[in-house]
Amino acid sequence: MWRFIGIRLLQAIPVIIAVVTVTFFLVRVAPGGPFDGEKAVMPEVKAALEAQYRLDQPMLQQYAAYMGDLARGDLGPSFKYPGRSVNELIAAGLPVTAELGLYALLVAVIIGGLAGVIASLKPNTAQDYIPMSAAMIGICMPSFLLGPILLLVFGIYLEWLPVSGWGDIPGDKILPAITLGSTYAAYIARLSRAGMLEVLNQDYIRTARAKGLPEWQIVVKHGLRGGMIPVVAFLGPAFAGVLAGSFVVETIFQIPGLGRFYVQAAFNRDYTMILGTTVFLSTLIVLFNLLSDILAAWMNPRLRAQFGKR
């Protein structure tokens, strides 16, 4: 198991370095410097600004300096908000986005997993078709459409839930979490149905039935462990999707999180902020992929045996 983790960890490092390098040079070759837009900045002022942000140095030297800063965990200053560092802005937005993402993933796993398992118990009956049709709707209904519709129905027409904000009024976290989680709930429902169907046809399940175990125990104790492996492996990509989805959901519900910062930075052409956030989010996604791979491998006895004894 440790060997498996070690190999995966070593594989993640070149990916992270590649992300940082590509992002850095992409942002540097972008047309238009960050201070070009400002109306008639005096040449001396511009030179001073560029010196402050190290833009007067050769590109490779900038890159080396940036990598050095990064190794110490410093993502640099923001172009648009003078005096604030990218680290500060990320620290302000991250807790909100992390909480939102966590709730969304909980919604996805609980609702999706439940729907998938229920559907798999009686395949090709109403108990299968109804949750699976709902899942199809969830996949075809993107968050940027579902969000406004939920907001319109529950926030404006029915006035059951608040329409915006985060942590100001009780209940204002419900709609964003559902909006963000629904697509992944749908995918998880399909994955867990397929996973469970495959597992429930295995011999060891027949053995459990033959022993006379109650059905719920067969499903929960013996079925879930194998049937949920695809779901756990999907959590990595789902996490990446939830982070990207937070761009949209935080914009719709006016939540002051990282996703909204990112979109604003994109519009402001705040290059250091874009660079810093991309590096940060990408690293997070790579690490989460790693985690979900390890967890899935740990749940899979065959893989564990392959790497365990050595």
Next chain:
Amino acid sequence: MNDQAINMIAQAPPGSSLWRDAWHRLKRNRLALFGLAVLSFFILIALLTPWIAPYGYADQNLDLGASPPSAEHWLGTDVFGRDLLTQIMYGGRISLAVGFVATSVALLIGVTWGAIAGYVGGRVDAAMMRMVDILYALPFMIFIVLLMVVFGRNLILLFLAIGAVEWLTMARIMRSQVQTLRQQEFVEAAISIGLPASTIVRRHLIPNALGPIIVYTTLTIPSVMLLEAFLSFLGLGVQPPQTSWGLLISYGAETMEEYPWLLIFPGLALTLTLFSLNFLGDGLRDALDVRGAGD
């Protein structure tokens, strides 16, 4: 529907009954047929839009403003008094074009890459697939946003950026297909009579690997369209004066409190298309008996 059948059979290599069987299986799948019908209808409309749109694309009627659906404007009008049906028709052209063009880009790169890796094998294969593995791990959603920010928001770039992301799975599927096919006698026979590698790949390997590729392509188009709509919603995709379903949804969401139809109809168009493509893809997967293509 009959034309479709003739088409499918005409495209199939002579003497093979695989495509006929697949078509028979597909015909029994109501949802897939529904998807095919809706999709054909939307594509037809998109192709004919400049001639059949009820109003001009830029026609405004500021006196009218935003009006609910009526006899003159079937789906209502937006705040500038522009006919929503016309907007959706023109937006659909862009959304569908992005879906098909970007998927074609992905198809071209992925099939070529996978076929070469699978056919040549050995060290070349290892290097090529290692690259795919690394690219797989990159958080692409964020990269596309970055690309759109850095290089400005033009349509060609959008095609390329999305296509460049989606080819990876295609390459994997193609490679495993080619690897399996390469072991078979008819390919060995082709090698032994001295056909050049490019001919073997083109004439024997690609046509035989077509099933999974078709299925995966059908399932890639909706995810590409979703990506375009996502970017356009954020304002990073299609830019005015052009429009797309994602952009219309984004405008609709801004004014949905007063004019809900501006959100609902473009949303319906997008959702219905995605539904159709997914149903058709699932149906094709069953009909062609492909395992493991797409999720």
